[in-house]
Amino acid sequence: MPRFDLALMLHGQYHDWLVTGLFVSLKLAAVVFVFALPLAIAIALLRLAPLRVLRALGMVYVEGIRNVPLLAHLLFWYFGAPELLPDAVKERLYAGNFEFIAGAIALTLYTAAYMAEDIRSGIRAIPVVQFEAGRALGFGFLATMRRIVLPQALRITVPPLISQTLNLWKDTSIATVIGVAEMMYQAARVESASFRSAEAFAFATAAYLTVSLAITGLAAWYHRRFPVRTI
Amino acid sequence: MIDLIHTYWLYFLVGQYPNGPLGGLALTVLLAALALVLALPIGLLLGLARVSPFRAVRWPVTALVHVVRGIPLLMVIFWAYFFLPGVTGHQTGQFSTMLMALVVFDGVYLAEIVRAGIQGVPRGQFEAARALGLGYPRAMQRVILPQALRSMLPSLVNQFISTIKETSLGYIIGLTEASFIAAQINTQVFTRATQVYLLLGLTYFVLCFGLSRIAHLLERRLARRAPVRAARPSAAVPLANESNA
Amino acid sequence: MIQFDNVNKWYGDYQALADVSETIGKGEVVVVCGPSGSGKSTLIRTINRLEAIDSGTITVEGEDIHRRGLDVNRLRSRIGFVFQQFNLFPHLSVLQNCTLAPVALGGARPAQAHQKAMELLDRVGLAHKAGAWPSELSGGQQQRVAIARALAMEPPMMLFDEPTSALDPEMVGEVLLVMQGLVRDGMTLVVVTHEMGFARDVAHRVLFMDQGRVLERAEPHEFFNHPQHPRAQQFLADIRTPFARA
Numbered sequence: 195m196p197r198f199d200l201a202l203m204l205h206g207q208y209h210d211w212l213v214t215g216l217f218v219s220l221k222l223a224a225v226v227f228v229f230a231l232p233l234a235i236a237i238a239l240l241r242l243a244p245l246r247v248l249r250a251l252g253m254v255y256v257e258g259i260r261n262v263p264l265l266a267h268l269l270f271w272y273f274g275a276p277e278l279l280p281d282a283v284k285e286r287l288y289a290g291n292f293e294f295i296a297g298a299i300a301l302t303l304y305t306a307a308y309m310a311e312d313i314r315s316g317i318r319a320i321p322v323v324q325f326e327a328g329r330a331l332g333f334g335f336l337a338t339m340r341r342i343v344l345p346q347a348l349r350i351t352v353p354p355l356i357s358q359t360l361n362l363w364k365d366t367s368i369a370t371v372i373g374v375a376e377m378m379y380q381a382a383r384v385e386s387a388s389f390r391s392a393e394a395f396a397f398a399t400a401a402y403l404t405v406s407l408a409i410t411g412l413a414a415w416y417h418r419r420f421p422v423r424t425i
Numbered sequence: 426m427i428d429l430i431h432t433y434w435l436y437f438l439v440g441q442y443p444n445g446p447l448g449g450l451a452l453t454v455l456l457a458a459l460a461l462v463l464a465l466p467i468g469l470l471l472g473l474a475r476v477s478p479f480r481a482v483r484w485p486v487t488a489l490v491h492v493v494r495g496i497p498l499l500m501v502i503f504w505a506y507f508f509l510p511g512v513t514g515h516q517t518g519q520f521s522t523m524l525m526a527l528v529v530f531d532g533v534y535l536a537e538i539v540r541a542g543i544q545g546v547p548r549g550q551f552e553a554a555r556a557l558g559l560g561y562p563r564a565m566q567r568v569i570l571p572q573a574l575r576s577m578l579p580s581l582v583n584q585f586i587s588t589i590k591e592t593s594l595g596y597i598i599g600l601t602e603a604s605f606i607a608a609q610i611n612t613q614v615f616t617r618a619t620q621v622y623l624l625l626g627l628t629y630f631v632l633c634f635g636l637s638r639i640a641h642l643l644e645r646r647l648a649r650r651a652p653v654r655a656a657r658p659s660a661a662v663p664l665a666n667e668s669n670a
Numbered sequence: 671m672i673q674f675d676n677v678n679k680w681y682g683d684y685q686a687l688a689d690v691s692e693t694i695g696k697g698e699v700v701v702v703c704g705p706s707g708s709g710k711s712t713l714i715r716t717i718n719r720l721e722a723i724d725s726g727t728i729t730v731e732g733e734d735i736h737r738r739g740l741d742v743n744r745l746r747s748r749i750g751f752v753f754q755q756f757n758l759f760p761h762l763s764v765l766q767n768c769t770l771a772p773v774a775l776g777g778a779r780p781a782q783a784h785q786k787a788m789e790l791l792d793r794v795g796l797a798h799k800a801g802a803w804p805s806e807l808s809g810g811q812q813q814r815v816a817i818a819r820a821l822a823m824e825p826p827m828m829l830f831d832e833p834t835s836a837l838d839p840e841m842v843g844e845v846l847l848v849m850q851g852l853v854r855d856g857m858t859l860v861v862v863t864h865e866m867g868f869a870r871d872v873a874h875r876v877l878f879m880d881q882g883r884v885l886e887r888a889e890p891h892e893f894f895n896h897p898q899h900p901r902a903q904q905f906l907a908d909i910r911t912p913f914a915r916a
Binding site: 550554556557563567572575 | 718720743744745746747748749751753755757758759760761770771774775816819820823
């Protein structure tokens, strides 16, 4: 096996490829997070709604998404869903940067399902009397949630949400299967171009670990700075 | 959609077997089961190491756990795929590669489940065992682990569900598991991608949702047979009770 | 049989045991009492090394229990210990709880251990529950099984850490009765308890502790009727009339 060449990871063309991949991974994670969180709150509220139909809808979403692997979701949104569109639209999609969009859609729906469950647990941890007090004052379901329950639930929910963000960060790697040019894709590309698998994968491993550590560190900081306060 | 199922159900279920290696859904389940069975002893050892009183054992394992949990499974698969042949000396097939990667990855996650299980057994149990004169290993083996493993069962079933979903990544290295077969079917049929991938999702759903119901049942049955706690916490008992009359 | 020589223990800045020096002879029944946090539980837990000490020596059956090379498991098998929370093993039956240690440690044959365990269960009045699971028993029954379990290794001494504090009042009596039976058989007992009736009627000696120190040691008659130390006087006064204040 050829000697490990550190320089390869630090500058040159392969380095540029890997760095581009890292940025795409980060961009994908950020975009998904921004869309998944509000969706997750909506699903959580759906699962706690007073109407049975709404609750069922929420449950179908969560169970349907979580019991199917992310890879299958990605395959569906990239290969399966466009089939339903008219040919002209389909061709334009595939000509453009559709991989990223399909990947973002699949990841958003997937991540939101998991986040919704964490948010729901957080809301349920708030004593129901808080909710009743809000209703007794005359607030409707949504207003009570928004003004009284959610602000309290958020502090409890942040640690599991940060843990989900960690999962999201790692899940971006699977988008490589539909051709998103994120870090794993670039690492594999460097490998097939240069046969330098060790250096390429070491870079990717280090990058994943660094961001993971940063996210975990954020969780620890939050826990110290904002401890859960109950009555 | 029915005709799709009618034509391809066997191919989706077992791949090219017996005219080729096992594939499809059968391969998915087999791979997941085998990976979990092999990962369990590793998870047990690593979990015990995580609660070990010896720092020299505890620290390296803790570091390993944090590293493996900080990288995607796909990374572990790639490392295995590109380096196993060099390490073992001969070509490793996709199945073996995937199996190795899953065993390492799941072993680490199982270690955390084991650790939580062991730490969930009340401390008094350990003290009672030591007070009888049982050494640390014997106390673990006869008193702590039997209780820990029982409480871990629902988590283990959940881990099995996760592992089934993880096998789908075999697609990326060309393993002929369920998702790969679905993609093959899609290239043959070509114009019904939506249906093919919907069916794939449905299959996973039925399998995983079914297993999650079993886990749920296990959790309920375990809650009923939980160990009894003492009637009430310590309180000073008055010498005579007539004074409160 | 058990000897403390200038034993000290700290939890950080808090001193849990301060210059404790006591001797407990063979066949003696000693009750340790005192207010919460006085160090009574810590004291007996140091005897079988469930707690460590920071200075001083503890000698059991003539041996320094902290000397290098001592087999701590063998030490513990010669000391029966009964916990406040019973700590029966829920995954084993009542009988199996009692045979675990003799078979695994003592090398006893299963049949022998079985018979001995049944005798002990009979002695505590629970032979008919041999096949039951701990979760099926009341607190008082569980504690009696715990005593039988501790006796299974035939230890020359027994330590009780507030054995009845976690029991509903109507079950306290059945456990104290079993303990009284042990006294009649000549067993060496050290008991941490709030049950003053037991102390008065059964104990040979009472040790009163406060803030890690043994403040008074006397025969029960002397202690309850003529306490010397002001803290002991206060303690006894508090117990008798909890709502009165001078």
